[in-house]
Amino acid sequence: MPFDRRAFLGYAGLAAATSLARPIFGQQRPVPEAMPPDHGPAPGALPAPFELEEMTVGEMQEGMRSGRYTARSLTEAYLGRIEAIDKRGPAINSMIELNPDALAIADALDAERKQKAPRGPLHGIPIVIKDNIETADRMHTTAGSLALADSIAQRDAFVAQRLRESGAVIIGKTNLSEWANFRSTHSTSGWSARGGQTRNPYSLDRNPCGSSSGTGAAIAANLAAIGIGTETDGSVVCPASASGLVGIKPTLGLISRAGIIPIAHSQDTAGPMCRSVTDAAILLGALTGADERDPITKTAKGEKDYTKFLDPNGLRGARIGVARKYFGFNDATDRLMKESIEAIKHLGAAVVDPADMATTGKYDESELDVLLFEFKADLNKYLSALPSNIKSRSLADLIRFNEENRDREMPYFGQELFERAQKKGPLTSEAYKKALAKNHRMSRAEGIDAVIAKHKLDAIIAPTGGPVWPTDLINGDHFTGGYSTASAVAGYPHITVPAGMAFGLPVGMSFFGGAWSEAALIKFAYAFEQETKARQKPAFRQSVTPQT
Amino acid sequence: MRILLAAVLLAACGRSEHPLDTVHQTINEARTKPRVQIQIRLEAIDPSSADLQLQRTIEDRLEREHIGRVVTSGSTPGAMNITVEVDETVNSIDKIRRLLREAGVLNRSSVKIAETVSSPSCTPQRSASKRPDPPRLCGQPA
Numbered sequence: 218m219p220f221d222r223r224a225f226l227g228y229a230g231l232a233a234a235t236s237l238a239r240p241i242f243g244q245q246r247p248v249p250e251a252m253p254p255d256h257g258p259a260p261g262a263l264p265a266p267f268e269l270e271e272m273t274v275g276e277m278q279e280g281m282r283s284g285r286y287t288a289r290s291l292t293e294a295y296l297g298r299i300e301a302i303d304k305r306g307p308a309i310n311s312m313i314e315l316n317p318d319a320l321a322i323a324d325a326l327d328a329e330r331k332q333k334a335p336r337g338p339l340h341g342i343p344i345v346i347k348d349n350i351e352t353a354d355r356m357h358t359t360a361g362s363l364a365l366a367d368s369i370a371q372r373d374a375f376v377a378q379r380l381r382e383s384g385a386v387i388i389g390k391t392n393l394s395e396w397a398n399f400r401s402t403h404s405t406s407g408w409s410a411r412g413g414q415t416r417n418p419y420s421l422d423r424n425p426c427g428s429s430s431g432t433g434a435a436i437a438a439n440l441a442a443i444g445i446g447t448e449t450d451g452s453v454v455c456p457a458s459a460s461g462l463v464g465i466k467p468t469l470g471l472i473s474r475a476g477i478i479p480i481a482h483s484q485d486t487a488g489p490m491c492r493s494v495t496d497a498a499i500l501l502g503a504l505t506g507a508d509e510r511d512p513i514t515k516t517a518k519g520e521k522d523y524t525k526f527l528d529p530n531g532l533r534g535a536r537i538g539v540a541r542k543y544f545g546f547n548d549a550t551d552r553l554m555k556e557s558i559e560a561i562k563h564l565g566a567a568v569v570d571p572a573d574m575a576t577t578g579k580y581d582e583s584e585l586d587v588l589l590f591e592f593k594a595d596l597n598k599y600l601s602a603l604p605s606n607i608k609s610r611s612l613a614d615l616i617r618f619n620e621e622n623r624d625r626e627m628p629y630f631g632q633e634l635f636e637r638a639q640k641k642g643p644l645t646s647e648a649y650k651k652a653l654a655k656n657h658r659m660s661r662a663e664g665i666d667a668v669i670a671k672h673k674l675d676a677i678i679a680p681t682g683g684p685v686w687p688t689d690l691i692n693g694d695h696f697t698g699g700y701s702t703a704s705a706v707a708g709y710p711h712i713t714v715p716a717g718m719a720f721g722l723p724v725g726m727s728f729f730g731g732a733w734s735e736a737a738l739i740k741f742a743y744a745f746e747q748e749t750k751a752r753q754k755p756a757f758r759q760s761v762t763p764q765t
Numbered sequence: 766m767r768i769l770l771a772a773v774l775l776a777a778c779g780r781s782e783h784p785l786d787t788v789h790q791t792i793n794e795a796r797t798k799p800r801v802q803i804q805i806r807l808e809a810i811d812p813s814s815a816d817l818q819l820q821r822t823i824e825d826r827l828e829r830e831h832i833g834r835v836v837t838s839g840s841t842p843g844a845m846n847i848t849v850e851v852d853e854t855v856n857s858i859d860k861i862r863r864l865l866r867e868a869g870v871l872n873r874s875s876v877k878i879a880e881t882v883s884s885p886s887c888t889p890q891r892s893a894s895k896r897p898d899p900p901r902l903c904g905q906p907a
Binding site for chain 1: 791794795830852
């Protein structure tokens with residue numbers, strides 16, 4: 218059976234291939250008005266007004282400073298919101314587990330604030346994190362799999378540790394595409410055996426993209442202030458784009474991978490998913506730092522405070538390239554991108570169009586190869602270190618578990634990627650080394666670095682994704698074009714920021730660049746965001762699909 | 766009257782309606798972090814160029830590895846001193862000792878928690894006073 222790229226990337230690998238298969242500039246047919254039909258919210262689905270709706274971290278800090286809010290009141294409000302709409306009403310089903318200690322943590326942080334000063338801008342801020350990030354508390358860490366349903370981490374992931382140190386209140390964990398979407402070649406994003414199907418809050422019949430589906434849907438629906446996802450290729454930026462959020466996929470090594478259930482160490486990273494660039498910048502700064510458990514972090518060129526790069530004039534004088542190969546999938550998306558490019562010019566940037574990478578689409582197979590090799594090695598290492606009560610201690614055990622629990626684990630799609638990974642050899646294999654070297658050369662020196670040098674660019678832009686597709690558990694995902702792969706394979710940073718709405722669905726625009734260019738990308742994304750203010754809160758419509 | 770009072774308080778605290786200003790203000794007001802004092806004994810009274818190079822390397826690693834922020838550094842007769850601001854002392858001191866061991870100077874170094882300094886308050890600036898104000902939140906009753 219030929220390999221179907223959409224599955225292993227969960228999203229992005231397809232973009233490169235399909236970009237070559239479809240006309241770049243689309244068909245010359247009238248573009249429909251990018252407005253949704255008036256299906257309205259699902260019956261009984263319209264949430265009650267919510268005081269914290271679209272509130273920023275800065276506004277919450279101001280509220281806590283003035284005494285209007287406390288960490289407890291914010292936490293209670295979000296837990297109430299989750300209770301009201303996550304499993305009832307629109308039932309977006311973004312949360313997989315709540316933290317039973319959230320209110321106690323909030324109380325302690327309130328007491329500390331009274332006695333001392335806030336630890337920083339995240340003190341008392343409620344946050345949700347993806348269910349593949351370990352927390353040494355009463356919550357489980359399962360990647361959505363029933364095989365890990367009893368897994369309680371012995372130690373916080375570095376990410377969770379940094380959040381606690383910065384005073385954030387982890388109120389729960391979010392659903393995801395099971396195993397971060399590295400199980401089947403025809404999976405449905407946002408589905409896990411443990412968590413079920415997450416729905417897109419903009420159109421409940423549509424997909425939230427993945428694999429950080431729950432974080433995307435939860436933050437879009439205002440179930441927490443900020444959230445964290447993880448990405449191997451597209452898993453932060455695609456769900457962020459699909460939910461009208463800012464997502465940051467940082468340079469590999471900026472954020473420690475320790476304590477995160479792995480797919481592949483050469484591409485895995487956590488990243489912020491927030492409703493504004495400011496909040497994402499605050500969160501990114503809190504997550505950086507050297508970690509002895511992940512030595513790559515010791516060479517990171519990170520910052521502790523990215524908010525100093527938030528400049529509304531940040532695009533003035535910048536040179537921005539347009540990666541045209543990622544256009545041409547959807548007329549409404551292209552129209553939004555055209556408007557976005559005009560906005561960037563209006564803000565004083567010089568636009569180089571086109572500025573394409575010559576290697577686009579030429580390393581999809583080697584990417585998959587590397588991921589299969591690393592998945593087997595990394596997951597075996599992770600599982601073997603879990604407490605002894607976890608019976609699945611290797612990839613082989615997981616494959617067996619899924620077969621034995623086929624009705625619950627594989628009712629819609631199988632585990633072809635697990636089986637392919639299991640057949641791979643060790644990381645000392647020549648095939649692995651060659652594939653990894655090819656990936657890095659094509660995505661870095663001959664990819665992003667080359668196009669930046671050729672055109673003297675500060676950053677490159679592309680549509681992150683198109684209007685998201687209807688959820689189809691029978692056939693799986695059908696992606697609608699977009700960018701992520703080059704940055705993911707290179708290990709370079711990538712930020713998506715809302716660009717507008719098409720048919721009532723959010724569409725994001727990507728800013729990406731060379732290694733450690735987070736500060737510049739944040740500056741550009743912030744200037745763009747302040748100019749366009751494109752994010753719209755979700756209306757929880759039953760559907761935005763035109764009736765036939 | 767209450768509105769006027771609130772406006773005065775807001776102005777006194779330097780608060781802005783812009784949330785980003787609040788974020789920056791919160792960062793600035795964030796609780797003062799503990800400091801760790803590193804002292805490396807010298808083999809001579811004055812540091813040699815090799816000693817100074819070593820000091821620069823250690824300072825660079827302290828910041829690059831996010832162990833802490835170098836607040837002050839210098840030398841006294843027979844010793845080089847580095848003060849580092851850290852998130853917390855327990856793990857940080859372990860990391861500093863490891864770094865000093867790797868630099869080959871742990872056996873002639875001391876690492877101890879420095880006297881803490883109080884958090885800057887929102888208002889009013891009474892830094893002229895000999896005794897520092899206790900930390901307090903903007904808007905909190907004095």
